[in-house]
Structure formats: structure tokens, C-alpha cells
Amino acid sequence: MSEASPIHHAALGDRIAGAVLALLALGAWWHSHTFVTGFMQPVGPGVFPRLVSVPLGVLSLYLIARPGINQRWPEKAALVRQLGMLLLLGCYAVVLEPLGFVPATLVATVLLMRLFGARWRQALPYGALLGLSLYLLFEFALGIPLPDTPGWSG
Amino acid sequence: MPISTFVTPRRLMASSLLGLGLAAGLPAQALPIDECIAPADPGGGWDFTCRSVGKLLHELDLVDGNVQVTNMPGGVGAVAFSNVAGKRADDSNLIVATSTVGMTQIAQGRYPGDADTMRWLGMLGTDVGVILVDDDSPYQTLDQLLEAIVAAPTSVVMSGSSGAGGWDHIRALMLAKAAGLPGDRIGALRWVQFDGGGPAVTQMMGGHVDAVSTDLGEIAGFIESGDVRVLAVLSDEPLPEPFAELPTAVSQGYDVTGYNWRGFYTGGEVSDEDYASMVDTLHTLYESDEWKEVAAQNGLVPLWRGGDAFSDFVRESIDNVEAISREIGVIQ
Amino acid sequence: MDILDFLVHGFAVALQPEHLLLALIGCTVGTLVGALPGLGPVNGVALMIPLAFNFGLAPTAALILLVSVYYGCMYGGRISSIVLNIPGDEPAMMTTLDGYPMARAGRGGEALGLSAVASFAGATIATIGLTLFAPLLVKVAIRFGPAEYFALFMLAFATIGGVTSGSFTKSFIAACLGLLLGTVGIDPVSSVARYTFGWYELYDGIDYLVALIGLFAISECLLFLERDQRQDAAPVRLGSAAPGMRRSLDCASSIGRGSLIGFIAGVLPGAGASLGSFLSYSLEKRRWGAEGDFGRGDPRGVAAPEAGNNAAAGGALIPMLSLGIPGSGTTAILLALLLSMNITPGPLLFEQQPDMVWGLVAALFIGNVMLLVLNIPLVGLFAKVLQAPSWFLMPMVVLVAFVGIYSLNNSPFDLYMMLAFGVLGYVLRKLEIPTVPVVLGLLLGGQMEFNLRRALSITGGDWSILWSSGISIGIYAFAATLLCAGLIYALLVKRRLG
Numbered sequence: 001m002s003e004a005s006p007i008h009h010a011a012l013g014d015r016i017a018g019a020v021l022a023l024l025a026l027g028a029w030w031h032s033h034t035f036v037t038g039f040m041q042p043v044g045p046g047v048f049p050r051l052v053s054v055p056l057g058v059l060s061l062y063l064i065a066r067p068g069i070n071q072r073w074p075e076k077a078a079l080v081r082q083l084g085m086l087l088l089l090g091c092y093a094v095v096l097e098p099l100g101f102v103p104a105t106l107v108a109t110v111l112l113m114r115l116f117g118a119r120w121r122q123a124l125p126y127g128a129l130l131g132l133s134l135y136l137l138f139e140f141a142l143g144i145p146l147p148d149t150p151g152w153s154g
Numbered sequence: 155m156p157i158s159t160f161v162t163p164r165r166l167m168a169s170s171l172l173g174l175g176l177a178a179g180l181p182a183q184a185l186p187i188d189e190c191i192a193p194a195d196p197g198g199g200w201d202f203t204c205r206s207v208g209k210l211l212h213e214l215d216l217v218d219g220n221v222q223v224t225n226m227p228g229g230v231g232a233v234a235f236s237n238v239a240g241k242r243a244d245d246s247n248l249i250v251a252t253s254t255v256g257m258t259q260i261a262q263g264r265y266p267g268d269a270d271t272m273r274w275l276g277m278l279g280t281d282v283g284v285i286l287v288d289d290d291s292p293y294q295t296l297d298q299l300l301e302a303i304v305a306a307p308t309s310v311v312m313s314g315s316s317g318a319g320g321w322d323h324i325r326a327l328m329l330a331k332a333a334g335l336p337g338d339r340i341g342a343l344r345w346v347q348f349d350g351g352g353p354a355v356t357q358m359m360g361g362h363v364d365a366v367s368t369d370l371g372e373i374a375g376f377i378e379s380g381d382v383r384v385l386a387v388l389s390d391e392p393l394p395e396p397f398a399e400l401p402t403a404v405s406q407g408y409d410v411t412g413y414n415w416r417g418f419y420t421g422g423e424v425s426d427e428d429y430a431s432m433v434d435t436l437h438t439l440y441e442s443d444e445w446k447e448v449a450a451q452n453g454l455v456p457l458w459r460g461g462d463a464f465s466d467f468v469r470e471s472i473d474n475v476e477a478i479s480r481e482i483g484v485i486q
Numbered sequence: 487m488d489i490l491d492f493l494v495h496g497f498a499v500a501l502q503p504e505h506l507l508l509a510l511i512g513c514t515v516g517t518l519v520g521a522l523p524g525l526g527p528v529n530g531v532a533l534m535i536p537l538a539f540n541f542g543l544a545p546t547a548a549l550i551l552l553v554s555v556y557y558g559c560m561y562g563g564r565i566s567s568i569v570l571n572i573p574g575d576e577p578a579m580m581t582t583l584d585g586y587p588m589a590r591a592g593r594g595g596e597a598l599g600l601s602a603v604a605s606f607a608g609a610t611i612a613t614i615g616l617t618l619f620a621p622l623l624v625k626v627a628i629r630f631g632p633a634e635y636f637a638l639f640m641l642a643f644a645t646i647g648g649v650t651s652g653s654f655t656k657s658f659i660a661a662c663l664g665l666l667l668g669t670v671g672i673d674p675v676s677s678v679a680r681y682t683f684g685w686y687e688l689y690d691g692i693d694y695l696v697a698l699i700g701l702f703a704i705s706e707c708l709l710f711l712e713r714d715q716r717q718d719a720a721p722v723r724l725g726s727a728a729p730g731m732r733r734s735l736d737c738a739s740s741i742g743r744g745s746l747i748g749f750i751a752g753v754l755p756g757a758g759a760s761l762g763s764f765l766s767y768s769l770e771k772r773r774w775g776a777e778g779d780f781g782r783g784d785p786r787g788v789a790a791p792e793a794g795n796n797a798a799a800g801g802a803l804i805p806m807l808s809l810g811i812p813g814s815g816t817t818a819i820l821l822a823l824l825l826s827m828n829i830t831p832g833p834l835l836f837e838q839q840p841d842m843v844w845g846l847v848a849a850l851f852i853g854n855v856m857l858l859v860l861n862i863p864l865v866g867l868f869a870k871v872l873q874a875p876s877w878f879l880m881p882m883v884v885l886v887a888f889v890g891i892y893s894l895n896n897s898p899f900d901l902y903m904m905l906a907f908g909v910l911g912y913v914l915r916k917l918e919i920p921t922v923p924v925v926l927g928l929l930l931g932g933q934m935e936f937n938l939r940r941a942l943s944i945t946g947g948d949w950s951i952l953w954s955s956g957i958s959i960g961i962y963a964f965a966a967t968l969l970c971a972g973l974i975y976a977l978l979v980k981r982r983l984g
Binding site: 038039040041 | 317318319323341343345483484485
């Protein structure tokens, strides 16, 4: 967040990022040689990726040499909450089609609200309300078909 | 981007009631085709095929509700082809637009599969190739253009909506070959691919390329407005009105024709029964006066091949294009 | 008949009660859809098409409805940019840079009011341009060949360095990363799969909406979770829209420049609204240099890109109507609609369908006024939404984005991808690497590469075509000037900071 105060000497993050990006550029360069140039093409599919990976690699090396400022990395408790959200949303994406939209979303909304600091007596009714209104909004108002619950044709 | 259908419950009811009423009088009422994949962005030939046929299927009450058109661009149809082969091989509600352009891709091994991967439903009409230059181009006739190409292949930049080796390009190369360009110099010709016939023509009007090889249907508006000069249409006979004045390549002494038919396939695991009924639905559509009218407006000549006859024709087309591609050097 | 007669006739068509009602519905729905992150003008217009068919609307009426939705979305996209720091759609991305800082400082109402006026001005200027200069502009636009387009994209990336407050190096790194991500998928020229590693889901490339929502919305939520929740920050106060409307007078020159740049970007097919709002912002920032407070809530940083993206939306209608070439995803859908109504846009459309064209132009003017009026009560509504506790607001935003992304392809893979971009966006923000250039690279990379390859096909591989026309030399010179000015400015700032 923009108001979080940057730490001025935390160069390590930039150095790691520079190394990762330099490796990425190198990998992209190397892999682009496997793209076969087709019939009568003066410029093959590998040229543009190579053109981009050169400045990416050079700038990444520069970043390693002259790192800038980073923001403070999260505390342990915050990290747990963040991983929780990613895990929750990942699971939601997995069960969305097998379980159908309504049950998967109801569980996801309630748990997500808990994660964002709601009490159970707030999360349960409002989570249900949000889940159902999303269903009504997308399925009916916007006409976007959502996955049905198996054995439950509505 | 997918385009979602919006079917109000009332409309759904009305059309299913209508379906009941008709069921008594008609043999095996067609299954509801409810989606057409156009393997390209909106605006091109495949998109037009899906949209016009989808709309007519709905208006002629051959289907329940609307036919949803899904644009799935990528790899000149390869993305849609692999999607249907992998995920929706048995979906009998789905049709996918294709044409000679798709056959060219299959013939050159650019799709993940061959003709046996899909079931070929039918073709409804055919578009015809044209060779165009800008209205103030120095080339007045096809002879002049081809002479320039044979004299100095690098001096003329041609363009169209297919990639190098695609159907638009092959048609141009067939002409160059007929004019006497030796096989080993064909690689010197310049070819530029744009997103469609329309963009290719406007780039030609801007002076960035010299000539365009594409389908008549995509650029008919520019012919009518007089912004371009048609050097040749690649049909056996002169076209019907309003394009009757355009000279054919054959009449100018070059024995080259190049059609681009429009048709549909569906997944390879659709049952025989469903397949037959989908072919019937499309045939009914083809027989309607409305289709003839839509086709004429868009520079298509109505032409029907369906079911097994069409499947044989598809295999024959692929073999033909493969032979031409080999001859020109697109595939080794 | 001259243009004025046509226009009067057009207003007579557009002012019919049925058409007015449709414009009102379109504007309202468009604003709401545009404001929801993950749903943009493409969805808004696409979901209205079947509606138009079901009501059996005449072509003119259907077009008025859809264009109102289109303009409404362009208005709506800015709302969540300003209020939540999450762009409603990709052209509204630039508005987060100064709009959100304004909102944090309690000037959200002002930003909303100002951006409404800027949007109105941009769209109106574009519509006037469409009315007066459409045939002329088409003649200029076709002078842009592949080499000139490539130069235009180079200009965009040359100015990227100074756009966000981060360092030059990091901005360019982000842009290169975006360009590289943009090459993933089947190469449209040679049908070769690039960097897909056998994953079928990647064949169609990385959808920029998936990246946008991941980089902005999901990473915003991750940042939010860092806060101690018991001391929930006091709800952001929006304030009234009125000062923003007055403020727009101070920003008139910014709005004017933004509109002009956006309009030009819109007229060029393939450049589009994102490039329009981006260039409007970056040039405006360069214009003011150290005098401005860009990135920390400068009102001009809201006015210029909003005017730019709405002007680009109007400009994009010109190549669509008069050449049949869509300049953006949304105009592509409008084109599809016209085609399925047996209207073929092209050089003859203005002559063959004057009722339709001029009715449409008049509807654009009317829709604009409606949107401006609608926006005054909407500021109050969104202020109410913001009063909702964050445990309700944040899950709502996440889930709307989730379902919106899922509905693109009905594919859970897009959702995993969005989460991955969320983590990427979070890490980039921690490293102070801006995310805007990543999205821009992803958005523009495909066209940039395609035009480079087209240019080189014209010459058979001779690179000198890239700088062989007056237009492209002019663009490169301009880009070089801006790049140097930016570097010198950055050096001066560094020296002053010590």
C-alpha cells in the first residue's frame, strides 16, 4: 500500500528479483530458439521474444548491481492470513464446477468474510446474502450461465 | 470473447410449445444446436458464417432459443479445433464454422489432428477469390501485375488475411506460377498478413502494400464504393450481379480458380443419429429463401454438400491443397 | 444535405421516446457493469446483444442501446479505480495512479466529479470529431502502415519510465516482463506454440483481463490482509462531487490535451483506449514535470487519462463505421452486431445508412449528457457502498472479480492464473516495481510484434523500413525527446534528494 513507509536499505529483495528475472530472460532467450520459422517468413516467431529478453536481462543485471528501495515484508500473522486467502480461493476454483456455483460460493463467501475479520454472526447471514445475490446477478440479470449443482436442475 | 445468450423464460416456453406443435407434423425434429464457434475475431468470414447462420436458425425456428456465437481466435482455427477435439468431442449442440482456409491448415499439418478428428456436417455456399489493386495503382490489368511479378518478384508486395502459405497466399502463388514464375523464385515474392481482408485493403489504400488476394465477400463494400480495382476473380464463370462485370482469371488466359466454401463441423464423437439430424437442420436452412438472400448480399454463391458427400469432399479438398502446397513448396 | 442537416435529422431520430429510454437503460447498465472489476465494456455490450434480439429492436434502436452501454462502461470503469484502487476495466488503469491517492486524502468525491466532467468533455470532443472529420481522419489513419504502428508502440514504451513513481529501471523491467508474457500462446503468424510447455490452456495466450484483475484486485486484497484488523481504518470519506466539477475548470487544458491524444489513439485501429489513456497520462506528467504532484493525488492525473480514454472510445468508432475495422475489443463486438443485422460497415455506410449513422451520432451526444447527469447521484450511492465494513466490501470485490473472470471462458484455469498474477502483483508492489507497465506490455505486445513482422515482410527482412517514413521518424524523434527529458528530470530529482 502506498502509505506504508519504504525501507531504504532493503536491497536484498531487489537483488533476488533481479536474479530471478535475469534467469527468466535467459530461459526465454534460450527457449525461443526452438520455435520453427515457417514458410517464407523473414522474421520468425523467436525474434520478438529475443528482442524483449535482451533489455529484460540487461536491466535485471543492473537491478542486481544497483538495487532500489523495497517496502516492508509482512509479519508472520499477516502471511498466514494471506496464504489462507490464496488457499481458500484456490479451493473455491477447484470445487466450483464439481459442486456447482451456489454451494461452493456460499462456503467461500462466509469463510472469506471470516478471514477479513467478520464475526460468525456477521459472516453467516451476510455471506449467504452476498453468495445468493451474486448468483442472481450473474445467472439472471447478466445472463451468464454458472455451473449447476449435479443432480439439481433448476 | 464468449458472448452469452440471454433467454427469457417466457421465450423459452413459447418456443418449446411451438416445438411440441410441430413435432407431430415433422419427422425427427432436429436437436437444438445452441452454440456456434467462430474460430476468429468478430468481423471476418468465419464470424459472419456463424452469426448469419445462427440468426437464421433462430428466425426459421429450427432451434430452441438463440444460437450463441463464441469467438475463439487463434492459430487460424487451431485453438478451436483442439478445444473441440479435447473437451467437446461429443457435444451435439455445437457447430464450428470452417472453410477452405481450415482445409489448408489441415493439409499442411497445422491443426492438432486430421479430417478424421471431426465429423463434417455440410457446406452452405462458397466465396470466391479476388485479386485487387488500389484504384490509382499503375497496374490496370492482371497481365500487367503478373508481368511485373515475373520480371522482378521482389518488386510487388502482396497481402491478404492468411499467413504465408495460407489459402489467400496459395491462390496468389498459383497465379504467379501460371504466369511463368519459375518454382525456385517463388520464395522471393513478398507476402504480408493482416487481420482480415478489410484491413488488408485499407493498408493497400494507404500505399503500404501493392495488391491484395482475398475473398470477395469480405471486401465487397470496397468494390462497390470504387476504392479498389478488381484485376481478377478466381471463378470458372463470371459471377452473378452485381459482380457480373468483374473479369475472371480464366478469361484472361490464366487457368486458376480458387473458391473458399463455408461450412461446419462438429465433434468426432457425436452419434450417427445426432449427426444426421444436425445435417438435416442445416439442409433445411440451406433450402430456405432467407439463406439465398443473405448469401447473395454477402457475395456468396449458395451451394450444398452435406453428410457423407461433404465428408468425402473435405478429404478430397485436403488432398488437393496438399498437392498444391507441395508443388509450390509450402510443405516439403 | 450538409452535415448540420444530417445532424438535425439524427437528433430527430435519437430523441424519439423509445430511443431515449433505451439510451437511459444503456447508460445505467453500462456504468454499473463498468464499475464492477472484471466486467468491462466487452461484457456489457456482449450481454446486451441477445437482449436486443429478444426485444426485436430495429438496427438503429439496438445500436443506440449498445453504444450507450459502451460509453457507460467507459464512465463506470473509473469509479472502482478511484474508490478501491482496482480498475473496473483496462483503460481505467491509469486513473488509479492519482485517483486513489485523492480518495485516501478524503477527496474521492472531488475525483469522481472531476473525472465525470473530464469523461464528458473527452467523449463530447470525440463525438464532435467523429461528426466533422470522419472522412478526413480515415484518410490520415490509412497512412499508418505496419512500420508507423510499430513506432507508435515504441513511443508508448519510451514514455513508460516516468509514469509511475518508481524508478526508471523498474518500470522498463515491468514493461519487458509484460511484453514477454504477451508472447505466450500460439503465434498467429506461424501457428507455433510459444512458451506453452504443452499446456493446452495457454494456447490462446494470457488474457489481459485475468492479468489485470490478478495484479490489481487480488494483490490489493493481499495487501489489505496485512493490516491489523481490530483497528480497522476509519471508512474513507468521499466528500461531495461539487468541488470536482468546479476543479475541472482549472484542469481544462489537461482535459483538452487528454481528449486530443486519446481521440487520435482511438482513430488508429489497434491502438485503442488503453493506449489513449496511457499516453494522455504520461504526456501530461511530462508537461508539468516537477510542478506537478503526479502519483500522489494530482487532479490533473485524473482529468487527463479519463478525458483520454473516453475520447479514444469515441474515436474508435470512426474506423469501425467507415472502414469496417474494429479498433478495440468492444468495437469488434459492435461490428459483429451490425454484420448480423445485415449492415456492413465500410466506405459506403455514411451514404447508404444516413439514418442509422446520424441517429447514432446524435445518440452519443445525448448519452453523454445523460451520463454526466446520472453521475451526480451515483457519487452519493458509491459513498454509501464505501461505508460498508471492509469485511463485506473486500470479499464482494474478490467474488465479483472471480465470477467475472470465470465467465470469460468457463475455465477454472483462468482462476488459478488470476491468483498467480495476484501473488506476482503483490510481490511486485512490495519491490516497488509498478504493475501498470506489465498490463500495458501484455495488452500492446501482440500488435507491436505483429506490426514489426509485417513491416519486415514488406521489405523481405530489411529493418530500415522501420524509420523510412516521415511519420515514423517524427514519432521516434518525439519519443527520444520525451525519454531524454524524463531521464534528465529523474536525475535532477535524485540530486535534489541528495
